[in-house]
Amino acid sequence: MNTDSIYLGQKATLTASGCAGTVTWSTGQTAASIQVSPTTQTFYSAFCTSAFGCVGVKDSLKVLVRKALVPKASPTTICAGDSSVLAVAGCTGGTLTWNNGGVGTRIVVKPNVTTQYSVTCTQGTLGTSQPVLVTVTVNATPTVPVLTANPQNVKTGESVTLAATGCSGTITWAHGKTGANITETLTKTTVFSAFCTSTQGCKSPTASVTAGVDSPIPIVNATPNELCEGQSLTLKVSGCSATGTYEWRNASDQLVNSTSTYTLTVTGNQTLKVVCKDSAGTSQPRIVSLKVAN
16 A cells, blocks of 8 residues: 655645556546545545456555644734744754745744745655745834923923823823823923834834923012112012022122122122022023112
8 A cells, every 4th residue: 555645735646557447536536547635644545447347456545644834923913123933843854935035943024014924844755835824913103203392491490281292092201101291390401202102012213302491580679770879789689499599790790699689889880690590500691780870
């Protein structure tokens, strides 16, 4: 008895020779050659009937069915730009060939869209198996969110509202907060960044927005600003942030005082400037002009 082997899903051609009459197969078919596609190991037999109706001795053969390859993807679903490992077993002594040009029991793929891969096994006299398929599903990368700060510039200690648009999933900010709209109190100019995570778990590139902080310009109470020579005047300043300090400077840019109250004796026309210094930096100066009355 002869033996033949095929892979599951393939067809085997059975041929009977030496019969001058009609060959009848155990399948019921009558022909010198037939094709069969068994799913399990199967025995086939045939006999020859001459033109005179005489029946010859049966002969038989066995067709072995080898299991089909079962490729697997891990993971089966990825985000665009990520990788998946394709693996398959069952081709002992043979060569596994993938339709993307890869060879071997394990390959790494990085598709940008959902892609179907196939693999075949070429093994000695069995030839090449039917291709079997495995699909890697690719979820799209979310678009980069658009970030805004409102207002774009505030004074030290004031709040700004940060908003993210263009995300149908979840917004995550770099400092840990989540949500499309958040409020932050600022002490210095700050760059905020955030990304969008889709419902499939894919992350967008990161976007950023700058929220500026300006030190408040001091407010000076300088009344009157026209005095007699030698007269004393107390200048009071306010408006700096709670953690800020003041710097008074004369026309020569010399530091003359660093408190919120500055008492001086008028000796001629004078120009002073005062600034607020805090975590946001140094404010624009407030100019104070003092005149000596004639």
